[in-house]
Amino acid sequence: MTGVGEENKGGVSRASGDGGDALTEALTEVLGGARARGGLFHRAVLAPPWGVRVQDGTPLSVACMMRGEGWVRHSEDPEPVRMVPGDVVVLRGPAPYVLADDPATEPGLLIQPGDCCTTPDGQDMCEELALGVRTWGRDPDDPVVLLSGNYQLHGDLSARLLDVLPPVLVLREGEWDAALLPLVATEIVKDAPGQQMVLDRLLDLLLVSVLRAWFARPEAWAPAWYRAQSDPVVGVALRLLHEQPGHGWTVAGLAAKAGVSRAALARRFTELVGEPPMAYLARWRIDLAARLLREPGATLGAVARRVGYADGFALSTAFKRLRGVSPSAYRAQLAPDTAPR
Structure with missing residues (x-):
């Protein structure tokens, strides 16, 4: 069986202080997507x-x-x-x-x-x-x-x-x-x-x-992005992306906040998380947008601005590229009692 009871594929770091708080926040964010x-x-x-x-x-x-x-x-x-x-x-x-x-x-x-x-x-x-x-x-x-x-x-x-x-x-x-x-x-x-x-x-x-x-469980497998929360460099960048997804982040801007060079952050982030910082941010923004689109009365433009896109057209293009459907098609899948009126 994959997962519980098998080899430890890196485990979950039990960091204290800010690192431990970041791990808790990451788990909350992931589970918050289930509805x-x-x-x-x-x-x-x-x-x-x-x-x-x-x-x-x-x-x-x-x-x-x-x-x-x-x-x-x-x-x-x-x-x-x-x-x-x-x-x-x-x-x-x-x-x-x-x-x-x-x-x-x-x-x-x-x-x-x-x-x-x-x-x-x-x-x-x-x-x-x-x-x-x-x-x-x-x-x-x-x-x-x-x-x-x-x-x-x-x-x-x-x-x-x-x-x-x-x-x-x-x-x-x-x-x-x-x-x-x-x-x-x-x-x-x-x-x-x-x-x-x-x-x-x-x-x-x-x-x-x-x-x-x-x-x-100490032997539970955790994905790379989850384990990376406790890294002193990548963890800083991840927390910034999670807390301020609508900010106009660049790799250089994240690197400055983390106190390393642009090349060092890009290399370490990709190594630990499995994808470059901007690719991770794009997926995170679309996950947040999908959650916000469930809210009654939410407009595409308002959601776009909250997650860092200039307008609804830009969000729609990114949403379809990553989710395979447009925001309007995604909304059509929602139950009648949660779809925007």
């Missing part, structure tokens, strides 16, 4: 042998075992992961994965885009397997109960959050706040006014709780 809108939750009741292949293309999923046990096989990670009650698994999409009673079990059900459940030969099974609100299976007394939730839109997650995650991340019951599971289990089967909003916030809380626990 589900229309997230899907399911409660599956299963009996061996069972196998489900999830190929819906969603960017991120969370699965929790409530009763019984099972295994996860991700197409980008060759090692199966065992799940028992209290365990939680985060799965990075859009690559497919299989949940099954045994690593060798072939899936008999496929979860397709649009939350459609079919057999491998294409037979629709949604109606046949319905057991109640957000619950499916054949018998409510079957021995395995698996909860799952997923983010539907890439815009609900920052690019840096997805960069942080391995294909499969697992935490055992004693390694995270598993007390959340009973609350999630209770809310999944409710059909009350505003329930989708409750579930969206629970999905965010679930993910943040898991990632916070994961980052606290």
